[in-house]
Amino acid sequence: MASRDRPVGTVTRGTTAPNRLRRCDRWIAGPQGWRLRRSPTPPVVVDLGYGASPVTAVELHDRLRRVRPDVQVVGIEIEPARVRDAAPLEREGLTFRRGGFEVPLDGGARPTVVRAFNVLRQYAEGDVPAAWARVQERLAPDGILVDGTCDEIGRRAAWVTVERDGPVSLTLSLRLGGLQRPSDIAERLPKSLIHRNVPGEPVHGFLTDLDRAWERSAASSSWGARQRFLATVEQLRDTWPLRGGPARWRLGEVTVDWAAVAPLALSP
Structure with a gap:
């Protein structure tokens, strides 16, 4: 098992932008909102590999606390400088830490949702099953990994939903105008x-x-x-x-x- 000093994964390019992941956030808060509401304790949601800016983690927290006010969003990045840069934005229910696919959380907490967007895109196809398996080991009983990709401004997005027992669905989300x-x-x-x-x-x-x-x-x-x-x-x-x-x-x-x-x- 990797320690926090040796995160599992490699540094991504870190490209991100405000509102880029709104389509996936809307889906987590909507059809998947029951997973947050069902949790007997404050649910933990991880923004894995949030990139050079923590904006997507901040937006995720804003959107999900409307569903579950006590939700705990943790932004996890493998690059230490990105974690340091995000620290001033920490607040009640939103924290940042260094890590990778081992998903390091305090007290052995198990996340209800791990959102990993535009992360595995930079890996080889053959690396995907092992990355999924690493995260699956950490999930709560009703937890999911959301492995997705989107364009630079979030008009087109696609993601695979992976439960503890394996992948269950593919979602396509498109801006219909044009x-x-x-x-x-x-x-x-x-x-x-x-x-x-x-x-x-x-x-x-x-x-x-x-x-x-x-x-x-x-x-x-x-x-x-x-x-x-x-x-x-x-x-x-x-x-x-x-x-x-x-x-x-x-x-x-x-x-x-x-x-x-x-x-x-x-x-x-």
Whole structure:
């Protein structure tokens, strides 16, 4: 087990920006909010690898304390200077510390959510299972790891939800205004999938079907991109194991079971 003096992982580029992770935050506070509310003690949420600026951790705390006022958000970074720079922003319910995938927390606390965005993107695909496993060991019974990637201003985001027993779903979240086709998200797929968007792989099939449904729903664009996306996702309900419903689809978000899109080499 790694100590705090030897964090597990490597330093990321650290690129970040205000409001960049709003789509994932909205999902954690929404469909996943029950995990926070169910915790018998103040739930711990980790922003793992928050980058050169702690702004995403600060925003996460602001958003989640509306769901659970006593939530404890911990920003964890492997680069000591980033932790020092973040320290002045600490407040009740928000702290920063050095660490990596070992997720060091006081008193052996187990996090309810570990959000790792744009972190594993800089690793090799083969490194992903071990990184997931390291975090899974630390999760609370109802806990999740959210391994995601997004563009520089958060208009396109994708993330895999990983529970203690393994990955359970893939979520795509898109800004619908100006969207040309849903598969534009391909370049922002998480590391476990980004190299699998090729014919024959399940995730390629899912994105292809999304694009075809988007084209068939063109007439709905008369009522706006939101209605077009609703019609698009509705067409896939019978052929893909989707989670959630229209309330999430209206946000440009769609979630599918991991088993349906998992890389063939990693499928059970």
